[in-house]
Amino acid sequence: MHIGVIGTGYVGLVTGACFAEFGVYVTCVDKDQSKIESLKKGIVPFFEPGLESLVNKNLKNGRLRFSTDIADAVKDSLVIFIAVGTPPRGDGSADLSYVEEVARQIAKNMNGYKVIVTKSTVPVGTGERLKKIISEALNENHRFDIVSNPEFLREGSAIEDFMRPNRVVIGAESPEAIAIMRDLYRPLYLIETPFVITNIETAELIKYASNSFLAVKISFINEIANLCEKVGADVHVVAKAMGLDQRIGPKFLHPGPGYGGSCFPKDTLALIRLAEEHGEDLNIVKAAVKVNQLQRERMVRKIVSSLGDLKDKVIAILGLSFKPNTNDTRESPSIHIINELKKSGAVIRAYDPAAMNDMKVLFPDIIYAEDPYDACSGADALVIITEWNEFRNLELERIKSLMKDRYFFDLRNIYEPSKVKDLGFIYQSVGRKV
Ligand code: UDX
Numbered sequence: 001m002h003i004g005v006i007g008t009g010y011v012g013l014v015t016g017a018c019f020a021e022f023g024v025y026v027t028c029v030d031k032d033q034s035k036i037e038s039l040k041k042g043i044v045p046f047f048e049p050g051l052e053s054l055v056n057k058n059l060k061n062g063r064l065r066f067s068t069d070i071a072d073a074v075k076d077s078l079v080i081f082i083a084v085g086t087p088p089r090g091d092g093s094a095d096l097s098y099v100e101e102v103a104r105q106i107a108k109n110m111n112g113y114k115v116i117v118t119k120s121t122v123p124v125g126t127g128e129r130l131k132k133i134i135s136e137a138l139n140e141n142h143r144f145d146i147v148s149n150p151e152f153l154r155e156g157s158a159i160e161d162f163m164r165p166n167r168v169v170i171g172a173e174s175p176e177a178i179a180i181m182r183d184l185y186r187p188l189y190l191i192e193t194p195f196v197i198t199n200i201e202t203a204e205l206i207k208y209a210s211n212s213f214l215a216v217k218i219s220f221i222n223e224i225a226n227l228c229e230k231v232g233a234d235v236h237v238v239a240k241a242m243g244l245d246q247r248i249g250p251k252f253l254h255p256g257p258g259y260g261g262s263c264f265p266k267d268t269l270a271l272i273r274l275a276e277e278h279g280e281d282l283n284i285v286k287a288a289v290k291v292n293q294l295q296r297e298r299m300v301r302k303i304v305s306s307l308g309d310l311k312d313k314v315i316a317i318l319g320l321s322f323k324p325n326t327n328d329t330r331e332s333p334s335i336h337i338i339n340e341l342k343k344s345g346a347v348i349r350a351y352d353p354a355a356m357n358d359m360k361v362l363f364p365d366i367i368y369a370e371d372p373y374d375a376c377s378g379a380d381a382l383v384i385i386t387e388w389n390e391f392r393n394l395e396l397e398r399i400k401s402l403m404k405d406r407y408f409f410d411l412r413n414i415y416e417p418s419k420v421k422d423l424g425f426i427y428q429s430v431g432r433k434v
Pocket residue numbers: 151152153154155156211214218251252253254255256257258259260261262263264322323
């Protein structure tokens with residue numbers, strides 16, 4: 001089977017490379033010429049473990065190719081995935097102009113029956129809308145079907161999530177399109193992946209409901225963590241015991257500085273907006289969004305209330321990306337925290353294994369360190385914002401000898417409070433008793 005994937009961002013590239021690995025012939029298309037030239041050479045423009053080697057392997061065996069020509073991909077392919085961006089508009093709703101433009105171009109280049117699949121996260125009703133746009137833009141009378149096949153890829157483990165997903169959701173009306181989609185995902189049938197086959201609107205809503213629910217879980221545990229600090233309880237034990245209840249589950253109950261990334265902040269707002277358009281108020285999702293903002297602010301207050309006046313205080317920041325194993329800094333809690341510390345006159349010495357180049361665009365004027373030890377050199381305080389593995393086993397004696405003062409804010413709770421305290425640090429976590 002030949003398929004086309006339009007958009008070589010994070011979702012598109014992972015989808016294209018993984019389907020090629022499944023044995024499908026894939027043409028990935030992007031209008032960005034320089035990006036396509038790099039990809040043809042096997043250079044992936046962002047950091048995702050395992051992706052570059054998968055791209056190179058499938059480039060070499062001829063199952064994966066890159067092009068700027070959408071016509072080329074449409075003509076050769078039975079299935080075309082739309083994986084272009086849906087950035088938030090000012091009011092939180094998703095901007096569908098890229099998706100709609102791609103749909104028009106697909107329509108103009110159709111040469112037979114096509115299955116047109118939305119992989120981008122799109123509001124409920126987009127499938128219907130695309131059907132209309134494509135019907136109007138068709139040059140000749142070709143048959144086509146629309147499918148919603150939302151992605152659930154986590155940055156940093158996207159290949160694993162694609163190859164071994166918890167479920168595959170396929171929203172479609174036509175049995176023919178469903179059969180083709182099942183065939184495409186056949187390798188996952190073999191490993192008994194659950195398939196949810198439903199209508200387009202339900203599939204579209206599943207994505208928003210899933211992401212928003214996870215955001216709610218995180219905000220919930222963050223509020224419980226804050227309460228733990230007041231009553232002397234340990235949030236890790238609370239979360240562990242809660243998670244042992246199978247109705248709750250142990251995942252996404254890790255407290256911290258709040259969620260970030262390209263999905264949760266955007267998708268929660270888009271779901272709230274969508275509900276409002278239909279006269280519904282999603283109070284729980286709204287609360288999760290508010291708590292997330294308050295959590296970032298609380299992290300800054302934690303630092304300020306310990307250090308006092310921040311003027312000329314040196315603060316080492318470890319971790320800039322919104323989570324480990326990615327260079328993505330979109331909506332990262334580090335942005336808010338650094339901004340506020342800078343405003344109060346602090347000198348920032350930051351280190352991240354992958355995200356420093358991206359952060360330099362936002363903060364050209366902070367100090368970017370060589371490694372965690374360089375970041376801590378002369379620092380009054382150390383703040384861990386992202387739980388990269390390489391921060392889990394720092395030589396704390398060495399850090400102590402390099403720092404000017406001993407404040408240690410572990411915003412991801414990766415250290416054992418009593419051990420760090422015994423070493424002489426003034427340690428604070430999120431919701432754990434010291
Ligand atoms: C998310 C969804 O998990 C994925 O299914 C969807 O398709 C895209 O959005 P991603 O944004 O890559 O994936 O990251 P994820 O691992 O879900 O983490 C999101 C944010 O929540 C990160 O900032 C992370 O640090 C935070 N988080 C996650 C917590 O603070 N606590 C947790 O327990 C889990």
